[in-house]
């Protein structure tokens with residue numbers, strides 16, 4: 001019989017039998033496939049990581065923004081064959097609207113910039129830390145959600161913006177104890193591809209598709225890449241030239257091939273010169289094979305990698321000068337990066353530099369008998385009013401239990417409220433590291 005929780009009268013009169021409760025159904029206590037809970041220990045690590053994201057963003061003068069996790073599906077529908085599109089976590093809501101759990105933050109940011117229009121003055125320097133989703137066939141057992149830190153600069157066409165963003169990531173790595181011997185950035189520009197495609201008169205509208213196919217160069221066999229490029233109409237000759245250019249690892253070599261007049265070389269030379277000034281030259285290297293897997297990049301692209309080659313890309317980003325206009329906004333230049341919360345933790349574990357993050361409570365306060373529980377509450381309130389953390393024991397417990405609890409919460413002091421002391425306006429204060437115990441007047445407690 002369903003429980004009558006309609007709040008109505010039902011048969012709940014004084015003499016009526018107690019309502020038949022539902023037979024308890026054991027629910028699955030695990031979170032949905034591909035998602036995570038954050039119990040205290042994991043939450044402390046997440047807060048520490050996000051705290052560093054936010055502190056670096058603050059150091060660089062960026063403002064925090066956020067957007068709904070749920071967006072119109074249209075924001076992410078791009079026809080360039082991206083994986084992010086194939087794995088879109090999308091559905092029709094009860095209002096028959098096509099919606100999606102955001103797979104990334106950049107389109108939402110672009111939407112908000114357009115919405116703000118002339119009410120905001122450029123350049124905008126915005127950052128966000130948000131959960132992003134993908135519907136991954138669980139056969140690969142990969143996650144379906146992660147948190148991404150994004151920093152974006154809107155309204156700056158110069159490469160100074162990309163240089164600034166990479167500097168922010170370097171600053172973040174250094175804060176965590178990660179050095180240029182651990183990680184690096186592979187940097188290129190999609191203008192390299194653009195210049196090659198243009199020399200073969202390949203139409204602009206194929207640019208996004210070609211980039212997405214080439215981004216798979218490390219993930220699928222070379223022959224498959226060539227076949228896919230052929231399918232979209234790239235000639236064999238152009239394919240050979242593309243793959244040749246993509247294997248270039250030095251700017252001098254690239255300049256030999258492309259010549260010195262193109263934007264690609266100019267942008268990359270400026271970026272490497274700025275890197276010198278920022279002091280992170282040892283962190284970056286040119287690699288023409290870097291195109292990144294998002295269709296909207298139009299210029300410099302970069303990705304953070306671990307030099308041991310054990311992990312997937314740590315972060316990635318680039319310039320996306322056309323995204324806002326494709327959403328019907330003005331032609332505003334933009335660049336940004338995404339930095340996931342998973343690979344970085346694997347890297348910290350690999351390096352053995354995960355921080356020790358324990359619950360730290362300054363005081364544990366307890367009453368020795370029931371009628372002093374109120375007194376213990378007032379002691380806790382006084383200490384909290386002074387900005388001290390207090391774990392207040394909420395029941396009368398034996399001292400053995402209290403000491404065990406004090407150890408678990410790493411308390412520095414035990415404040416005991418006992419009747420004989422309380423009558424004299426005193427409490428017992430035990431220093432839990434030295435063991436020293438003194439009596440303190442309540443109004444002198446600090």
Ligand SMILES: Nc1ccc(Br)nc1
Pocket residue numbers: 084103104132133134143144145146
């Ligand atoms: N885009 C995206 C979303 C969620 C995860 Br996990 N990985 C990538």
